[in-house]
Amino acid sequence: MNLKPLCAPVLLLGFAACATAKPVEDSAGVTPSSSVSTGQPARWTGSLQPMQQRSGGLGPTGQNKAFGTVNLTSKGPERTAISISLSTPLQNSTSLNWAILPGRCGSGTLPLVGIERFPVIDVGTNGRGQLEAEMSLGLPDQGAFHINIYWAGGQQLSDVMTCANLRKS
Numbered sequence: 001m002n003l004k005p006l007c008a009p010v011l012l013l014g015f016a017a018c019a020t021a022k023p024v025e026d027s028a029g030v031t032p033s034s035s036v037s038t039g040q041p042a043r044w045t046g047s048l049q050p051m052q053q054r055s056g057g058l059g060p061t062g063q064n065k066a067f068g069t070v071n072l073t074s075k076g077p078e079r080t081a082i083s084i085s086l087s088t089p090l091q092n093s094t095s096l097n098w099a100i101l102p103g104r105c106g107s108g109t110l111p112l113v114g115i116e117r118f119p120v121i122d123v124g125t126n127g128r129g130q131l132e133a134e135m136s137l138g139l140p141d142q143g144a145f146h147i148n149i150y151w152a153g154g155q156q157l158s159d160v161m162t163c164a165n166l167r168k169s
Contacts, residue, residue, distance in 0.1 A: 041073055041074040041075070042072075042073070042074040042139040042140070042141060042168065043071070043072070043073045043074070043168065043169050044070075044071075044072040044073075044139060044145065044166040044167065044168055044169070045069070045070060045071050045072075045166065045167060045169050046069070046070045046146070046147065046164030046165055046166040046167065047067075047068075047069055047070075047164055048066060048067055048068035048069065048070065048086060048147075048149065048162040048163065048164045049067070049105070049162060049163060049164065050065055050066055050067065050162060051066075051105075051160050051161065051162055051163055065088070065089045066086065066087065066088045066089065066149070066161050066162035067086075067087050067162070068084065068085045068086035068087055068129075068162070068164075069083075069084070069085050069164075070083070070084050070147055070164045070166065071083040071084075072100070072139060072166070073139075074138070074139045075134060077138055078136055078137065078138045079134055079135070079136060079137070079138075080134065080135055080136075080137045080138070080139050081133075081134050082119070082131060082132070082133050082134065082135060083131070083132055084098070084121055084129070084130070084131040084147075084149075085128075085129075085130055086121060086123070086128065086129040086130070086131075086149065086162070087127060087128055087129075088123055088127045088128070088129065088161065088162075089127060090123050090127045090152075091125060091127060092125060093122070093123065093124055093125050094122075094123050094152040095120040095121065095122050095123070095152065096120060096121045096123060096129065096149055096150060096151070096152060096161070097115050097118065097120060097149075097150045097153075097154065097155055098115075098118055098120075098121060098147055098148060098149040098150065099111035099112075099113075099115045099118055099147065099148055099150075099155075100112050100118075100137075100145055100146075100147050100166075101145065101146055101147070101148060102143060102144065102145055103144055103145070103146065104144055104146055104165055105146045105148075105163035105164070105165050106157075106163070107146075108157050112137065112145075113137060115150075115155050117135065117136075117137075118135065119131060119133045119135060121149065142168070144165075145165075145166045146163055146164060146165045146166055147163065147164050147166065148160045148162075148163050149161050149162045149163070
């Protein structure tokens with residue numbers, strides 16, 4: 001039996017199947033996509049809640065007294081307007097890192113982009129911080145997301161001061 005006439009069509013089908021584009025998913029199974037395709041800007045909101053302090057010791061832990069609100073609004077395929085209002089127990093002026101991460105508060109996932117790309121939140125001597133900015137980031141259409149705000153100099157899950165589960169509105 002001569003199989004040579006079948007080889008070319010089978011190879012072409014194999015190449016076509018390999019060349020088909022498939023969206024890349026992150027570790028949480030979320031496919032990043034901008035809301036611009038739906039015609040309506042994505043808007044995600046959340047309330048910052050105190051986090052349980054984490055320590056390596058066996059002694060009692062307490063809650064951090066940090067509260068606030070978060071509003072994220074899509075301004076195009078790769079632009080996001082950010083509004084974060086924060087009240088902390090801090091008494092010195094400082095800058096705080098923050099990030100948007102997939103999943104719910106407390107999950108150990110990686111941020112959507114590197115923490116260094118998120119603008120810092122400047123906190124005054126009264127413990128209040130406000131951030132009104134735009135950044136290069138496309139908001140997803142669906143999924144579960146949260147933001148972490150870290151103690152000064154922190155970037156790890158153990159450094160989270162406050163967290164907000166985001167909901168699409």
